[in-house]
Amino acid sequence: ELLKPVGAAEYVKRGAIPWKMQQGELLIALAEVTEANVLWCKKHFGDKIRFACTSPFDIRRAVENHFAKELEMRSRLSLWRRAPEASARDTFMPSQKMTLQYLCLLCLLGIVAFPIQTALAFVALCHIAYGLTMIFKASLFASGATCPTQWEWKEKLQSLNDQTLPIYTILIPMYRETESMSGMFKAIAALDYPASRLDVKLVLESDDLETLQAAYALKPFYHFDIIRVPAGTPRTKPRACNYALQFARGELVTVYDADDRPDKLQLKKAVAAFRALPPDVVCLQARLNYYNANDNLLTRFFSLEYSILFHFMLYGLERLGIPIPLGGTSNHISLTNLR
Secondary structure, three states, rough: OOOOOHHHHHHHHHHHHEEEEEEOOEEEEOOOOOOOHHHHHHHHHHOEEEEEEEHHHHHHHHHHHHHHHHHHHHHHHHHHHHHHHHOOOOOOOOOHHHHHHHHHHHHHHHHHHOOHHHHHHHHHHHHHHHHHHHHHHHHHHHHHHOOOOOOOOOHHOOOOHHHOOOEEEEEEEOHHHOOHHHHHHHHHHHHOOOOOEEEEEEEOOOOOOHHHHHHHHOOOOOEEEEEEEEEOOOEEEEEEHHHHHHOOOEEEEEEEOOOOOOOHHHHHHHHHHHOOOOOOEEEEEEEOOOOOOOOOOHHHHHHHHHHHHHHHHHHHHHHHOOOOOOOOOOEEEEHHHHO
């Protein structure tokens, strides 16, 4: 009953949550006593309040325990409820379904009435589509090859002051990846960014006990949070990230995979780039590649594919004004704009 006046996100943001009634006064658990937090509490709960100091961890766990179902549902359905046309929950619109049905019927009639001609037409269409794709990719590559590919980072990084760096949220979704845990901890520790300005979320499924135990065994530092995603479907990385995002405290946010080894200056470079670029730039994508490129022929092919994509093709897409696809990791985003 006491929790009803405010939503879960506000409790996490403020680090405060109503606890219990005691001798006619409302006792509020508070992680940080500041004038702004006290005023916020009085605004929502009146003047008959007292405070009990606790940790941000306890606030977050209390929110998770009481709002788990609501937060999990929001992580899956909030976009669909707010803007269904932008959501992939409904794969096809009614008009698209009807068009596909007519095309399938037309093909079926063609196969029955004119089998040879239909087969020839189908093969011809495939060749035309393939040829146009190759021409398009070649033009992208040529366009991207003429773009400048390097910034002068030294001066931009020197202008940064550790005291004024924004809080950076790092989401690390993991599922049954205990073998990657220690390497991931080392990679985060190697980042050249003040630990006090990091908000690292290990995003684990609540029933993945093996990975949870491995995380606790490594005794993560104070800037690590372990977020337990409630059971639900679909069990996907986007759902896990959406759930954890509701507990994010940072001004900027990025996603790392468990086996990522980011450049130690990546976060500072992202901050410097955001400050140098126009305000309408809300997302930066880091170049990705394989650190085991020389292991065998397969890893060399993978590395070659990534090099072509991140050094040429994406620049071509940007130059031609075509929407840029994002990889699953190392995208740096303004949290306010993302929300």
